[in-house]
Amino acid sequence: MQINKKITFLGAGSMAEAIIGGLISRDIVAPHSITAANLQDQKRLNYIKETYKIKTQANRLEATDSADIIILAMKPKNFHDAISHIKHVISKDQLIVSVIAGIPTSQIEETLGEDIPVIRTMPNTSAKVGESASAICRGKHATDAHLFTVETLFNAIGTVSIVEEAQMDAVTGIAGSGPAYFYYMIEAMEKAGCEAGLSEEQTHELVRQTIIGVGKRLQNTSKSPKELYQEVMSPGGTTEAGIHTLAKHHFQETVQEAVGNAVTRSKELGQSLPTIQK
Numbered sequence: 001m002q003i004n005k006k007i008t009f010l011g012a013g014s015m016a017e018a019i020i021g022g023l024i025s026r027d028i029v030a031p032h033s034i035t036a037a038n039l040q041d042q043k044r045l046n047y048i049k050e051t052y053k054i055k056t057q058a059n060r061l062e063a064t065d066s067a068d069i070i071i072l073a074m075k076p077k078n079f080h081d082a083i084s085h086i087k088h089v090i091s092k093d094q095l096i097v098s099v100i101a102g103i104p105t106s107q108i109e110e111t112l113g114e115d116i117p118v119i120r121t122m123p124n125t126s127a128k129v130g131e132s133a134s135a136i137c138r139g140k141h142a143t144d145a146h147l148f149t150v151e152t153l154f155n156a157i158g159t160v161s162i163v164e165e166a167q168m169d170a171v172t173g174i175a176g177s178g179p180a181y182f183y184y185m186i187e188a189m190e191k192a193g194c195e196a197g198l199s200e201e202q203t204h205e206l207v208r209q210t211i212i213g214v215g216k217r218l219q220n221t222s223k224s225p226k227e228l229y230q231e232v233m234s235p236g237g238t239t240e241a242g243i244h245t246l247a248k249h250h251f252q253e254t255v256q257e258a259v260g261n262a263v264t265r266s267k268e269l270g271q272s273l274p275t276i277q278k
């Protein structure tokens with residue numbers, strides 16, 4: 001199903017690109033219906049325009065004014081300036097979709113004006129290959145139709161869970177940041193593979209296919225993670241030796257602490273920003 005709306009991305013960085021890439025490759029939005037604008041980096045806009053054949057706009061007010069859906073895709077620290085700049089051209093006929101970590105819908109609504117519909121989302125960079133694990137929640141002026149539109153858009157870039165806003169920080173710690181934890185682990189495995197005598201190319205291929213296999217297996221089994229790693233582990237074997245080392249260094253507790261800190265940081269991001277005077 002193609003969505004016939006004009007969509008403007010305010011922010012043209014990694015997350016905007018991942019979503020744009022997903023929407024276009026799945027033909028959910030026509031490239032000419034998408035506009036990207038950023039703060040200053042014209043080279044980046046040129047790259048996005050050439051790669052995805054979308055429109056770009058140096059003037060953020062014009063990019064905002066002409067859109068049906070405005071996707072806020074700047075860093076939390078830039079949110080205040082970004083909204084200050086555009087809020088005068090935003091009307092309640094438009095839909096604001098935020099991908100910004102930590103910022104509550106109430107803060108966006110308060111700064112924009114009371115009856116502007118806002119949907120808060122948390123995708124991840126796997127959007128680029130249509131495999132984001134996204135969650136969305138609605139602000140107080142967003143309708144079922146708004147939620148449905150965003151669900152349809154984000155379904156094109158992966159799976160969508162509709163959650164309560166109070167759960168969004170947890171979603172951010174698990175799924176928004178999630179890909180980075182796996183890439184971090186993959187980096188370590190690649191270093192280990194080279195140290196053990198494989199070439200970079202061999203290690204890369206082996207580690208990549210191993211994680212793809214894990215992902216596909218998880219999609220096709222009802223077994224728990226414990227059952228799955230126990231399946232790999234022979235008594236006295238190689239896996240046991242590896243897992244023993246991870247356990248000795250409190251790997252699982254470390255991961256839990258890492259996710260917990262990401263969740264806490266998401267909450268902090270929402271609390272540390274000034275509210276704009278209307």
Ligand SMILES: NC(=O)C1=CN([C@@H]2O[C@H](COP(=O)(O)OP(=O)(O)OC[C@H]3O[C@@H](n4cnc5c(N)ncnc54)[C@H](OP(=O)(O)O)[C@@H]3O)[C@@H](O)[C@H]2O)C=CC1
Binds near residue numbers: 041123
């Ligand atoms: N990266 C990720 O994995 C995920 C990120 N997010 C969220 O997405 C948002 C963007 O992150 P990410 O793409 O990684 O960040 P990037 O740094 O890659 O991109 C940020 C973009 O915002 C633009 N920008 C800065 N200030 C303004 C402004 N005032 N008006 C319009 N555009 C502005 C920048 O433009 P310029 O370069 O010209 O300064 C740049 O294009 C963040 O809020 C993050 O929390 C959510 C889920 C996952």
Ligand SMILES: O=C(O)[C@@H]1CCC=N1
Binds near residue numbers: 176177
């Ligand atoms: O690191 C960040 O703050 C963003 C939010 C989720 C993923 N990246």
